[in-house]
Amino acid sequence: MAILPIITVPNPLLKEISTPVGKVDDELRKFMDDMLETMYHAPGIGLAAVQVSRTIRVLVMDLSEDSEKPEPHYYINPEITWVSKEIGIYNEGCLSVPEQYAEIERPLECKVSYLDYDGKAQNIHCTGMLATCIQHEMDHLEGVVFIDYLSNLKRKMIIKKIKKQTE
Numbered sequence: 001m002a003i004l005p006i007i008t009v010p011n012p013l014l015k016e017i018s019t020p021v022g023k024v025d026d027e028l029r030k031f032m033d034d035m036l037e038t039m040y041h042a043p044g045i046g047l048a049a050v051q052v053s054r055t056i057r058v059l060v061m062d063l064s065e066d067s068e069k070p071e072p073h074y075y076i077n078p079e080i081t082w083v084s085k086e087i088g089i090y091n092e093g094c095l096s097v098p099e100q101y102a103e104i105e106r107p108l109e110c111k112v113s114y115l116d117y118d119g120k121a122q123n124i125h126c127t128g129m130l131a132t133c134i135q136h137e138m139d140h141l142e143g144v145v146f147i148d149y150l151s152n153l154k155r156k157m158i159i160k161k162i163k164k165q166t167e
């Protein structure tokens with residue numbers, strides 16, 4: 001396993017649309033294990049492949065509490081098939097926007113179809129933190145980061161701060 005470097009805004013890769021995965025094989029599984037290790041190390045609760053510089057439609061997530069045993073989840077070629085009319089607000093962060101947080105509105109619930117670690121098709125109904133996190137991660141696959149929902153001024157200020165931090 002390996003810890004991969006996580007890219008931060010304004011890296012132009014974060015604006016790319018990720019490509020569907022053709023085949024769930026051992027090379028992909030090894031990469032997803034590295035993504036998971038990178039996410040735990042950060043630490044974070046989710047990670048999209050583009051955040052470690054690979055523009056493929058793969059997400060990893062673990063929403064278990066620190067005290068519980070780990071519950072890794074892998075989502076390959078995920079698609080949102082339904083969203084609720086009800087909207088929720090959550091104070092979101094992102095490993096590609098370090099130490100910056102903002103209240104973001106999203107549908108409270110959604111349904112997602114995807115391939116799992118074994119390449120098997122799955123369908124889930126997401127609520128709570130899972131719904132928030134999976135929508136945040138799926139935005140990454142479309143080249144969208146949560147700060148893209150903020151005003152131009154707020155976004156510019158955040159990018160300026162991060163440029164200073166990473167100089």
Ligand code: GNR
Nearest residue numbers: 044045046047092093094095136
């Ligand atoms: O670790 C993360 N925490 C988080 C908190 C609120 C809403 C979304 C997230 S996802 C984020 C990890 C990340 O950047 N995934 O892309």
Ligand code: NI
Nearest residue numbers: 093094095096
């Ligand atoms: Ni993120």
